[in-house]
Amino acid sequence: MELADYVRALRRWWLVSLAVAVLGAAAGWLVTSTATPEYETSTRLFVTAQTGATGGDLVQASTFAQSRVASYAELATSGAVLERVIADLGLQETPDDLAEQVTASAPDDSVLVDISVVASDPQQAAAIADATAAALSAVVDDLETPVGGGVSPVRLAQVQPAPVPTTATTPGTTLGAALGLLVGLLLGLGAAVLLDVADPRLRRAADVRASGLEVLGEVPRDPALRGHPVAFAHDASARSSQALHEVRLRVQRAAAAGSVRTVLVVGTQAGDGATTVALQLALSAAGSGAAVTLVDADLRHPAVAERLEARVPYGLTDVLDGSADVSQALRRSRGDLPGVVVAGPPPRVPSDALRSPGLRKALEELGAKADLVVVDTTPLEPFADATAVAEVVDAVVLVAARGTTRGRLARAERALRAADARVLGVVLTRMPVRGPDAVPVFSADGRRRRR
Numbered sequence: 001m002e003l004a005d006y007v008r009a010l011r012r013w014w015l016v017s018l019a020v021a022v023l024g025a026a027a028g029w030l031v032t033s034t035a036t037p038e039y040e041t042s043t044r045l046f047v048t049a050q051t052g053a054t055g056g057d058l059v060q061a062s063t064f065a066q067s068r069v070a071s072y073a074e075l076a077t078s079g080a081v082l083e084r085v086i087a088d089l090g091l092q093e094t095p096d097d098l099a100e101q102v103t104a105s106a107p108d109d110s111v112l113v114d115i116s117v118v119a120s121d122p123q124q125a126a127a128i129a130d131a132t133a134a135a136l137s138a139v140v141d142d143l144e145t146p147v148g149g150g151v152s153p154v155r156l157a158q159v160q161p162a163p164v165p166t167t168a169t170t171p172g173t174t175l176g177a178a179l180g181l182l183v184g185l186l187l188g189l190g191a192a193v194l195l196d197v198a199d200p201r202l203r204r205a206a207d208v209r210a211s212g213l214e215v216l217g218e219v220p221r222d223p224a225l226r227g228h229p230v231a232f233a234h235d236a237s238a239r240s241s242q243a244l245h246e247v248r249l250r251v252q253r254a255a256a257a258g259s260v261r262t263v264l265v266v267g268t269q270a271g272d273g274a275t276t277v278a279l280q281l282a283l284s285a286a287g288s289g290a291a292v293t294l295v296d297a298d299l300r301h302p303a304v305a306e307r308l309e310a311r312v313p314y315g316l317t318d319v320l321d322g323s324a325d326v327s328q329a330l331r332r333s334r335g336d337l338p339g340v341v342v343a344g345p346p347p348r349v350p351s352d353a354l355r356s357p358g359l360r361k362a363l364e365e366l367g368a369k370a371d372l373v374v375v376d377t378t379p380l381e382p383f384a385d386a387t388a389v390a391e392v393v394d395a396v397v398l399v400a401a402r403g404t405t406r407g408r409l410a411r412a413e414r415a416l417r418a419a420d421a422r423v424l425g426v427v428l429t430r431m432p433v434r435g436p437d438a439v440p441v442f443s444a445d446g447r448r449r450r451r
């Protein structure tokens, strides 16, 4: 993933990320506000060995003390010392419990023993530290006293009493909330990326390309497409006209390269915008001077006759059942408009009607008289009509609205492959013009437009 992908994921799922971050901050605040505060203090003991005053004696004494301090530090958390502390302070704890609160260490090459204590009460922490220092002194004194009697050669002196800590070592609620927020932000980013990766919907051309299909165009969501198709085709200022123009060029190029005459335009499901693409493809190609025929093979919801206001006595179904021939059903092109074959009277079983050999023959006849025959039909799901048409055309343009699932696109491709169709590519429709997945919108002169 590139940085841009993270940014896009965040822009799309920012609300989830924000919620996770806020939850993190709240959790941090809650944990710190309910946790018992802890206070830490420390004290230091200085170890001296009692010797004579000559230089040699001093060196010897210092070496002796240094060799012992590590052991004295170990002793500080022993039962012998801590039992004394408990007795001195009248604590309710066991030596093992207290050992959890006390740590002792001897810095290297020194004659010092550092004792630090953690407790939930600051006074108590200082008291335990002082008592531990005193108890350690006493225990060492006992241990180092020669067996035959006499005085211990070492003395442990507390350098200064343990200070009463004024601030807790556990984080305050502000810090807790801030740490929680930080963790929440990271988790929120992770959640956004995960959601983005797991999203089964097609959002960008790259999602389609990832499934191995060519993208012929990305048509923006455009309310102008609801108007009259011919008026739209003449309006180069519409938001989606450049994208549709591009689709036409690419289809014409592919058609020319692969000697393709008949092209089926089909949606993955109802409302993808297939009829709109088919109409604009035919109108645009006709407008460029090509001889184009548009055939409405959507026998369930025919739309071409109504949208182009084409009144013809016969339609495709009349040709298929033999009650008319192709020339009777074809409304010839006028000016820069395509010729039209409307759907005709609805048959009882549309997919059977389309599967009749008459369709191939009719399309061949129309193809012989035109440079390009554009066929509109029922979406691939849930009926088998489209695959019947796909079997007899030269190539297919698949139309998928943004938000179509990858699974549906894969099913559409499988169905077309099973029909031995040549898929030129996918036209993505209803693409956003704002937000993280916005497609660029160009005006007729090629400049990038602000929507």
Ligand SMILES: Nc1ncnc2c1ncn2[C@@H]1O[C@H](COP(=O)(O)OP(=O)(O)OP(=O)(O)O)[C@@H](O)[C@H]1O
Pocket: 219, 220, 221, 222, 223, 225, 226, 227, 240, 267, 269, 270, 271, 272, 273, 274, 275, 276, 277, 298, 301, 303, 377, 378, 379, 429, 430, 431
């Ligand atoms: N890019 C677009 N932006 C906005 N509206 C669109 C777009 N493409 C199509 N529409 C509108 O969506 C509706 C359905 O489009 P259309 O009839 O082309 O879809 P279809 O796939 O042929 O559907 P059907 O399953 O009915 O055949 C129409 O009102 C059309 O104007």
Ligand SMILES: [Mg+2]
Pocket: 274, 275, 276, 298, 303, 376, 377
């Ligand atoms: Mg349609």
